[in-house]
Amino acid sequence: MNIENLSNKYNLNETEKNILLFIETHAKEIKSLGIRGVAKQCYTSPATIINLAKKMNFSGYSELVFKIKGNEVMDKELALSETTKTLFYKKLAERYYEEFEKIMNDYQDKTIMILGSGFSQIIGNYINESLIINGFRSISNSHLELIQKEYAKETLIIVVTESGETSRLKELVKQANENEIEVLSFIGNANSAIADYSRLAIATNDNIQFSKNPHEPHLFYGSILLIFEFLLSKYLKQTIS
Template sequence: MDIEMLIEKYQLNDSESQVLRFMETHKESLKKMGIREVAKQSFVSTATIVNMSKKIGFSGYSELVFSFSNSTTSKLVSEIVTEKERDHFVQLMKKYRDKPIMVLGSGFSQNVANYFSEFLNLYKFRATANSHLEFLRENLEEEILIMIISNSGDTVRLTELARMANEHHIETIAFLGEKNSKIGRLATLTISTETYSPKVFREFSPNLFFGTALNQFELLMSDTLKSIFN
């Protein structure tokens, strides 16, 4: 749970922010403390804590405590991204912290690209979900980062852009359903869900790419933000 993001997103007042920060600091002992003790230690009323919990989307204090006490992030990271991929992703995101990031998708992947871009902008990265070809010209090496989202990894337009970036030595992070694809071979870093199958369009077959790619991005960005702000 990203406390500072919640404070900013829901425009919490000083008292509400104080409670959340206290809970984050003491999350290991929240179940033993109880709401009255948290209120006492935070110098607020129990009503303030309950109202704050509901304000940020929880049914009440108990559900908020459960969220603090049951993080599965470490397990998920190890299951869907490797340590090498995580370290490389964090290194690239820190390198381009204050530089343009172009996030590209096509079809359903464009919706994912839009989400990535909005998420990055929330944390003051300079992201856009549009294709600006002037960003792919020569002499922009290490001045812009490209992110590409593609289920097959062979989408024609995105492959062309990945090839242009590669030829101009512009670093690229690709979220793909197939690692050994055209885009996967061109990218600086490929994060693959390994879920792509041409048979995915069979009736009622689940398409696991988009949900898994979103989870990978969220987990990788969690590590990135911790590395930047902690």
């Protein structure tokens, strides 16, 4: 519960803020204390607590306590939920880390070219900037000469694509593959052409580009950022150590 936000919303004074803080931090004791016990602990009166409840549009003291304790439980559940989701992506990154490390070692001092289109290009730009500030020779512009055969083992292509079937990207990756230019792809669909052409395809398997529901959340972009951050962070830590 954010007491400062509530204070601003309901124009609470210091005594009223202290009452809320006490209820929040002594949730287990509230039932046995009752309104008189809370009032005593907060150096105020039961009437002041009831007036606070009314001020916040609650029917009385009981509803005030119920809402505050409910918010506390909800906050803990949300925190646990976020931790669980983050742990999922960390474990997913671990699955790909060994090969990711080998690739980054192979191209640590060579050219890395980032490819993407649409929203994927935005994620590609983020990856590009992250690599640059950490000392990699990375570019986000499509220099087609870099996928010619003479650049084999000298250029790594990183592709960000949700479907793995974007026509222009597929053509470039196919050409790179034919010229022995290696590809690292961040992809939503593991069963796609671009995944097949990749030395390593990091797949989230949450491609919803062709979902019947147009309002489904696009988890792909956020998922890729989390996975990339876990991969790069571990790589940099191990490189430094």
